[in-house]
Amino acid sequence: MKTIELKTSSFASPKPDYLSVPKLLFSLREGAYSLNISLRKVQNLIATKQLPVRRIGRRVLIRRKDLEAFARRDHVSAGSESRTAQVTQSRVVEER
Numbered sequence: 001m002k003t004i005e006l007k008t009s010s011f012a013s014p015k016p017d018y019l020s021v022p023k024l025l026f027s028l029r030e031g032a033y034s035l036n037i038s039l040r041k042v043q044n045l046i047a048t049k050q051l052p053v054r055r056i057g058r059r060v061l062i063r064r065k066d067l068e069a070f071a072r073r074d075h076v077s078a079g080s081e082s083r084t085a086q087v088t089q090s091r092v093v094e095e096r
Helices: 028-035 039-047 064-072 078-095
Strands: 025-027 054-056 059-063
Touching: 025 028, 025 064, 028 039, 028 059, 028 064, 059 064
Parallel strands: none
Antiparallel strands: 025 059, 054 059
């Protein structure tokens, strides 16, 4: 069998500039992936207005800065809120 070798031009075309620009808007699925949470959780965060979105036509998109702000924010779970309240109340009682 003969091996066929393909020759390519020595002048490779450079990548277009728009490929090197970071994304500004992400789909819900991409946002969920970048936050390492489920798509359903992202949908719940949007419904409760904890994560703002942009709507372009039918598409629902999340801005990069909103994803970053959400990731930086402190998130307290419901269970830890009640525990924090209990500890605070017990400290107030002890101080009296």
